[in-house]
């Protein structure tokens with residue numbers, strides 16, 4: 001029907017002409033991603049979130065999450081439309097500045113057309129009401145994240161893209177925000193999240209838990225854990241609140257290691273500077289509940305009782321990863337290299353192998369039991385993973401730590417600790433990338449030549465030669 005085909009463009013043109021002439025400057029649509037080299041659809045352009053107010057209700061029996069997300073943001077351009085990331089779930093309504101907004105969905109993009117255009121610089125609040133069975137997402141490396149069902153409830157894990165399974169947001173590490181997270185669950189269960197517990201009430205068979213995160217948080221380290229937990233509140237010698245939630249089955253096995261949290265935080269403060277957040281702790285679920293530990297802000301999550309090294313690793317991520325957060329997923333080694341090196345330093349300071357011993361064993365391919373694992377360290381340079389499937393491989397962890405050891409070897413211990421503390425202070429509660437890091441190190445030790453370390457250890461393919 002060629003005739004009708006010509007009619008449509010005329011109508012479309014007419015609408016365009018009308019909307020373009022109805023007075024004032026029209027904004028444009030914000031971008032649907034922030035061009036992350038590994039997760040291009042993650043995050044959105046045109047605005048910056050300042051605060052999330054999440055009001056959630058979860059019923060593990062029905063596996064149903066009801067959510068209201070209030071997203072406070074600042075427009076970074078004139079906006080006629082913008083995107084939020086949300087994977088799965090049914091959206092029932094969206095409001096912007098109190099007025100109903102049109103919206104549509106395509107994949108993980110929730111596109112919102114506010115009733116009134118937003119001016120660059122304007123602060124605006126979007127309210128999204130949604131419900132459904134939140135999804136478990138399989139990562140490019142085959143690990144599982146998003147909303148995981150556990151033996152007695154659920155666990156939300158967000159690295160790298162899982163948080164879009166349970167709330168709409170700007171899901172990229174470059175946009176950090178403060179949070180209030182309120183979760184209601186059936187009486188008898190608890191809901192644990194990030195930050196500090198502000199209130200807890202039970203009425204009519206439901207218990208509500210109000211959590212407040214006053215320091216900026218990347219959405220990938222946001223968490224909610226619903227289940228039967230033994231909870232314990234205490235304080236470090238410095239008065240930092242410690243909140244620990246443990247699956248009763250794991251209570252015995254984890255009591256001793258969790259009692260070390262204050263010691264570990266104190267040791268880490270001596271090495272890396274002041275603890276960056278207002279509380280600490282841990283969440284311990286059962287071994288089968290998750291495939292890995294994660295440095296969720298304030299209180300990392302562990303599947304089963306962690307060893308001391310793993311607890312050190314996740315707690316040190318609070319400085320490197322959660323306070324100083326990567327600008328993109330390419331900069332993962334700034335998280336994992338530091339957290340891994342912290343394990344080596346902990347061992348060195350507590351009568352174990354020195355960091356030099358670990359470095360040497362890795363370099364001699366004598367650290368891992370298998371040839372395959374030993375070779376994997378040299379598979380690619382830490383600052384250039386070959387694809388999204390490899391951002392948590394051994395070069396990012398062990399070889400990333402080796403980069404830090406090479407810097408320490410070059411500048412000596414005093415300057416090295418100045419550098420790692422100064423780096424945490426310089427980007428506290430912010431974002432940084434590998435270029436920021438190399439420039440920072442060079443600025444701190446202007447008489448040293450780091451070019452070989454950067455070229456061979458950080459960016460170079462293959463195993464660096466002996467020098």
Ligand code: TRP
Pocket residue numbers: 143159160292293294295313314332336391392
């Ligand atoms: N960050 C976690 C840790 O080292 C590991 C991890 C879990 C991870 N999921 C990931 C790393 C996804 C990279 C991407 O404690």
Ligand code: ZN
Pocket residue numbers: 295313317335336339
């Ligand atoms: Zn880690």
